[in-house]
Amino acid sequence: MYKILLREDLVPNIHLFKVAAPAVARKAQAGQFVVIRIDERGERIPLTIADWDREGGSVTLVFMEVGTTTARLALLKAGDAITDLVGPLGVPTHIEKSGTVVCVAGGVGAAPISPIGRALKSAGNRIISILGARSKDLIFWEDRLRSFSERLIVTTDDGTYGRKGVVTEPLKELLESGEKIDLVVAIGPAVMMKFCSRTTEPFGVRTIVSLNPIMLDGTGMCGVCRVSVGGVTRFACVDGPDFDGHQVDWDLLFARQRIYLDEERRSFEQWRCQCGAG
Amino acid sequence: MAKLNLNRVPMPRQDPKARGKNFNEVALGYSLEQAQEEASRCIQCVKRKCVEGCPVGVDIPDFTKALRDGDMPEAVRVLKNKNSLPGICGRVCPQETQCEATCSLAKKGAPIAIGRLERFVADWERANMPKASSPSPKPPVKSSGKRVAVVGSGPAGLTAAADLAKLGHGVTIFEALHVAGGVLMYGIPEFRLPKEIVQTEVNYVASLGVKIELDSVVGKLVTIDELLGNGYHAVFLGTGAGLPMFLGVPGENLNGIYSANEFLTRVNLMKAYQFPDYDTPVKLGKRVAVIGGGNVAMDSARCALRLGADEVYIIYRRSEVEMPARREEVENAKEEGIQFKLLTNPKQFLGNEQNWVVSAECYEMELGESDEGGRRRPVVKEGSEFTIDVDEVIVALGTTPNPLVASTTPGLETSSRGTVVAYEATGKTVKDRVWAGGDIVTGAATVISAMGAGKLAAADIDKFLRG
Numbered sequence: 001m002y003k004i005l006l007r008e009d010l011v012p013n014i015h016l017f018k019v020a021a022p023a024v025a026r027k028a029q030a031g032q033f034v035v036i037r038i039d040e041r042g043e044r045i046p047l048t049i050a051d052w053d054r055e056g057g058s059v060t061l062v063f064m065e066v067g068t069t070t071a072r073l074a075l076l077k078a079g080d081a082i083t084d085l086v087g088p089l090g091v092p093t094h095i096e097k098s099g100t101v102v103c104v105a106g107g108v109g110a111a112p113i114s115p116i117g118r119a120l121k122s123a124g125n126r127i128i129s130i131l132g133a134r135s136k137d138l139i140f141w142e143d144r145l146r147s148f149s150e151r152l153i154v155t156t157d158d159g160t161y162g163r164k165g166v167v168t169e170p171l172k173e174l175l176e177s178g179e180k181i182d183l184v185v186a187i188g189p190a191v192m193m194k195f196c197s198r199t200t201e202p203f204g205v206r207t208i209v210s211l212n213p214i215m216l217d218g219t220g221m222c223g224v225c226r227v228s229v230g231g232v233t234r235f236a237c238v239d240g241p242d243f244d245g246h247q248v249d250w251d252l253l254f255a256r257q258r259i260y261l262d263e264e265r266r267s268f269e270q271w272r273c274q275c276g277a278g
Numbered sequence: 279m280a281k282l283n284l285n286r287v288p289m290p291r292q293d294p295k296a297r298g299k300n301f302n303e304v305a306l307g308y309s310l311e312q313a314q315e316e317a318s319r320c321i322q323c324v325k326r327k328c329v330e331g332c333p334v335g336v337d338i339p340d341f342t343k344a345l346r347d348g349d350m351p352e353a354v355r356v357l358k359n360k361n362s363l364p365g366i367c368g369r370v371c372p373q374e375t376q377c378e379a380t381c382s383l384a385k386k387g388a389p390i391a392i393g394r395l396e397r398f399v400a401d402w403e404r405a406n407m408p409k410a411s412s413p414s415p416k417p418p419v420k421s422s423g424k425r426v427a428v429v430g431s432g433p434a435g436l437t438a439a440a441d442l443a444k445l446g447h448g449v450t451i452f453e454a455l456h457v458a459g460g461v462l463m464y465g466i467p468e469f470r471l472p473k474e475i476v477q478t479e480v481n482y483v484a485s486l487g488v489k490i491e492l493d494s495v496v497g498k499l500v501t502i503d504e505l506l507g508n509g510y511h512a513v514f515l516g517t518g519a520g521l522p523m524f525l526g527v528p529g530e531n532l533n534g535i536y537s538a539n540e541f542l543t544r545v546n547l548m549k550a551y552q553f554p555d556y557d558t559p560v561k562l563g564k565r566v567a568v569i570g571g572g573n574v575a576m577d578s579a580r581c582a583l584r585l586g587a588d589e590v591y592i593i594y595r596r597s598e599v600e601m602p603a604r605r606e607e608v609e610n611a612k613e614e615g616i617q618f619k620l621l622t623n624p625k626q627f628l629g630n631e632q633n634w635v636v637s638a639e640c641y642e643m644e645l646g647e648s649d650e651g652g653r654r655r656p657v658v659k660e661g662s663e664f665t666i667d668v669d670e671v672i673v674a675l676g677t678t679p680n681p682l683v684a685s686t687t688p689g690l691e692t693s694s695r696g697t698v699v700a701y702e703a704t705g706k707t708v709k710d711r712v713w714a715g716g717d718i719v720t721g722a723a724t725v726i727s728a729m730g731a732g733k734l735a736a737a738d739i740d741k742f743l744r745g
Contacts (some may be wrong), residue, residue, distance in 0.1 A: 023499055037456055043455075043557035045549065068557055084456040085491040216548075216558075219454050219466075219495055220680050221520045222540035226531055233524070233531060238682070252531055255633030259533045263559035270554045 001081040002036075005058055010140035013065045014108055015074055022057030024049075024087045030115035031093030031210065031242055034059065035218035037084035038072055044277050045069050046215045046237070048112035049088060052159030059087075062111035066273070068267045075275075089218045090241050093208070097124040099182035102174060103149070104130045104196050110141040112210060113187045114148075120185070121148040128181075129153070130170050132192075136161035167192065168199045175203045183208065186245060190253050205220020207245040211236045213256055224259075228252050284387025287316040289394055294613040297531045298583050301468045301551055304610060305369070305394075311399040317346040320390050323382050328392060331380035333730030334367075334437070336360045336390055338377055345399060354403045357396060361435065362440035362483055363729065365404065365475040366462055368397025371726045372604050383441055393718045401524075404478055412545035419446035424743040427452060427510040428488075429683060432460025433725045434516030434716030436483050437732030438739075442514075443486040445740045452494040455547065460518055462725070464547040465539070467577050469584070470607075472545070497682035502690070502712060512711045512739045514696060516732060519717035520680040523578050524673055525569065529627030532635040534561055538570070538578045538674035563670025567638050569624060571601035572722075576608060578672040579616045590616050591666065593645050595623040595656040621645070623656065625663060627671060637665045679718050687712075705735030713739055 006018040008229060015221050024034060033048045051060035076082070080148035093116045101120050102164040102276035105113040110131055121127050129149040133139045134157045146152045153170045154162030163170070167188075184207040200207045213225040213236050222240035227236050234240065290306040291297075297304050308316065320342040328338045337356050344353035357364045373379075373393035373697050381389030394481055424447050428439045430455040437447045459476045496502065502513055522537035524530050541560065544550040548558035566582040568575050571594035579590045592611070595599060598618050601608060612618070621643040628629045628637045642662035645654035679696045689709040691699040698714045705715040715731030717723055 023494075027499060041556045044557075084493050086454065086456070088496060088498055089495065216543060217455065218542060219682060221522070221538040222543050223522045223524070224540045227673075228531060242411070252633070255533055256531070258632075259561070260559045263553065263561075267554040267557060267559065 001083060002085040003081045004076055004078050007078045008077070010062065011138045013074075014138070014140060015063060015065075016111075017061045017063075017073075017076070018053075018058045019061060019082065019085060020057060021059050021085050021087075024085065025052045025054050025057050025059050028052040028059055028088045030090035030095065030119040031112075032088035032090045033241065034061070034085050034087030034217070035215065036061070036073075036082055036086075038069065038076075039083050039234060041074070042083065043069055044084075044216055044218070046089070046212075046218055048210070048241075049115070050111035051115060059069045059085075062108060064108040067264045071268070071271065079189045085236065086218060090237060091239070093119070093185075093210075093242050095119045095123050099125065100128065100129045101125045101183045101185060102130065102171065102178060103145070104132075104171055104183055104184060104186040104188070104192075105145065106132050106167055106186075106192035107134070109186075109188030109192070110139075110145060113185065114141060114144050116185055116187075117145065125183075126150055128174065130155065130160075130167045132156070132167035132188075134158065147190060166195075168195050171196060172199050175200065175205060181205050184245075185209075190250065190257060194248075194250040197248065197250075201246050208242050209245040209248065211243055211248065211253060212240045212241070213253060214259060226256075282321070282386065283319045283381070284383065286319070286388040286391045287312045289391070294615075296582075297469065298614045301584055302308070303472055304469050307401055308394055308398045310398075310402075313395055315392050316391050317342040317381065319396055320346070321382060327380035327382065328377040328390075331377040332360075333376065333726050334361050334733050336377075336396070341399060342390065342392070342395055345395060346468065349404055350399070350406070353399045354407065357399050361396075361729070362437060363479045364396050365400035365479055366471060367702070367726055367729070368393050369471050369475075370398055370462075370466060370724075372724055374605065376726065383417065385533045395467055400475075419444070419449065420707070422446040422743060424448065424511045424589070425506045425509055425512060426454035426512045426743075427740060429502075429513045429515060430454075430460055430516040430518055430718075431458035431480070431490060431693045432462065432516060432518050432716065432728065434518070434718075434728035434732040435514065436461070436480065437729040438514045438516060438713075438715065439488045439732075439737045440483045440486055441736035442739060443483070443488045443604055446738070447740070447743060450486070450489040450491060452491050452496050452500070454493070454495045454612075456492055457507075457547070458490050458492065460476045464543045465574065466578070466685035467542065467581050468545055469580070470577065482551075495682065497686040502683065502687040502709075506711055511743055512713065514705070514732070514735055514739065515683060515707075515712065515718055516716045516728070517680060517683050517718045519677040521542060521678045521696075522673070523675045523678060525675065527624055527626050529629060529635070530673070532627055532629040533633050534563065534635040534669060535627060535671040535673065538568075538574045538672050539677065541578055541672045542581065544583070551581075551585060560585065561670055562586050563668070565668045566670045566672065567591045567593050567666060568672045568674055569593050570676070571596065571603055572674060573607055574676075575672075575674035576603045576611045576616075578674050579611055580614060582670065582672065583614055583616065587670075590617045591668075592616055593620070593622050593624065593638070593640065593666075594620050596653070597621055597645065619666070623658070628665070629678065635668060635671055637667050638671060638675075639663055639665045674721050677717070678721070683718075695721060703734065705731055706738060711742075
């Protein structure tokens with residue numbers, strides 16, 4: 001069992017758990033993930049490692065409520081425990097000194113991008129960050145992003161905070177400004193990562209995305225997470241999750257993310273009835 | 279001597295129609311009377327060919343004799359002395375090519391049903407002997423003070439761990455998944471190998487003093503060199519062949535196309551057949567094509583049927599005689615109504631606008647010249663393309679070793695197929711203090727051959743540790 005040491009509600013539907021997992025904390029690196037299972041009947045889902053405390057022996061997980069598992073997870077409090085936590089999985093983000101890096105985070109993507117931005121900054125890069133969400137009350141970790149960024153641009157779809165619009169607009173302006181951008185890292189919903197990649201492609205700026213397909217074991221055993229990158233089938237769990245955004249077959253990713261849409265609805269309905277919620 | 283009885287006692291089984299709709303075990307097992315009748319057919323040969331045919335060297339005539347005489351605790355003791363997982367082996371070993379193939383009666387009639395008797399003895403123990411009174415195979419030995427890390431809790435790892443623990447070594451198994459058992463849990467379906475039996479035998483191994491660390495991915499959480507540097511005197515790698523192979527044809531990433539590993543893991547390990555009571559879903563295909571001709575293909579097809587498919591096809595590029603699946607499993611599948619499309623191979627899969635698979639375009643094949651392995655090579659009949667309408671495809675072409683361990687272990691030699699190179703007789707790799715056995719060395723093979731390799735390696739590790 002893996003005990004939840006601390007819970008924080010970052011925004012109404014995005015929560016943070018600090019979970020005791022000393023061995024995982026010792027090895028975790030930016031860009032890696034864990035697979036968790038809440039209890040005996042639970043499914044296995046991947047969650048990116050948002051932070052770790054090697055001395056304290058914990059990893060920080062940030063998740064958004066999207067279905068049965070994450071809604072059940074959101075009912076847990078500090079002191080509760082989850083049955084399984086496996087990791088650190090996936091290839092760590094390649095960290096090197098490139099020059100100027102733009103980190104683009106969409107929604108819950110602010111969590112996984114934080115350790116990457118921090119590591120890139122430590123490697124001597126100059127970081128410009130763009131943080132976007134639908135609305136002001138869905139923005140979190142602005143301070144954290146600011147801590148490693150020379151500049152931080154915040155966008156909201158409805159204009160309730162920062163500039164009104166989506167993250168690709170300031171990204172495009174930066175690329176057009178003539179400033180030399182050496183690398184873009186974009187993490188968020190698949191559609192946001194796709195459009196960031198589309199934005200950078202004409203400028204020839206290398207763009208790393210962290211793909212989030214359905215996973216099961218997370219160790220290369222099942223192949224449900226297969227993605228097509230540069231025309232080659234790769235397993236996101238062991239070959240990724242980071243890939244070159246210009247090479248990703250986005251339509252395939254979108255389609256494969258929807259495999260269990262009907263079952264997810266059914267499962268969520270049953271769970272809502274059973275737990276007497278909403 | 280009594281007259282030779284050349285016919286074996288038939289195995290009671292669930293009716294094919296009924297069992298196609300449930301996940302309960304197909305073979306129901308002998309009664310005590312049936313088991314004793316079958317055991318009494320054994321003629322107690324002086325030259326024990328059956329024992330030679332067993333990869334772990336079970337003293338078969340001794341346990342059949344004890345069973346015949348009604349001394350069940352003795353039968354259990356003899357069996358478990360060499361085999362820590364008899365309930366599993368009795369169900370999934372290909373006895374027909376091993377102990378039963380070398381049985382003296384096989385020359386004249388049906389060999390002794392050794393597998394069924396093994397299963398009976400294991401099941402008898404589970405039902406009748408409380409854990410505390412189970413015979414320990416040998417008097418407990420003094421601790422050697424040496425520690426061994428076993429990577430993977432499948433058949434090879436469990437066997438190596440059990441043998442090493444019996445010899446007095448401190449053993450820890452590292453398992454990547456959330457339960458121990460490896461392919462016995464995620465791969466082989468409930469109706470062929472009930473998970474309760476696997477867990478009973480895993481618990482037996484734990485009762486020998488073996489520690490089992492779940493959720494531990496060696497190569498990620500900890501490396502082999504770190505284990506060797508942190509108090510482990512030796513390491514045994516039994517990580518299996520875990521990476522699914524695909525055909526590499528167009529359309530293979532369409533929704534509804536599974537690797538057998540994924541499909542079986544969802545169904546067996548995650549209990550998707552009980553969705554939504556269990557959270558993990560699996561698609562319930564109505565027209566399902568399974569690509570491949572091995573045991574895993576049969577398992578996948580029979581699971582799909584039990585999940586409610588109307589039509590299930592086995593698509594295999596060679597003919598029935600070349601099928602690597604056990605005869606018994608092919609027969610079971612046929613009885614249940616699985617349709618065999620032989621000498622057939624997919625050219626591509628076609629999908630609809632939502633990216634869901636709707637049909638498999640296949641070639642007819644014919645058998646050409648023999649390959650190096652002596653099997654006739656399947657050749658495409660040009661212009662023979664035809665399509666089969668399907669809404670689910672399960673690709674069961676085999677697996678290759680997972681590179682997670684090898685790629686993080688300097689000094690370990692791997693073959694071009696990704697398998698770890700080890701001496702056959704001892705399981706020793708070229709890396710100091712590291713042994714390996716099972717599918718990680720041989721590529722996908724059988725449960726019992728993995729157990730045999732675990733046994734050989736355990737003996738060699740013991741020799742090394744005692745210096």
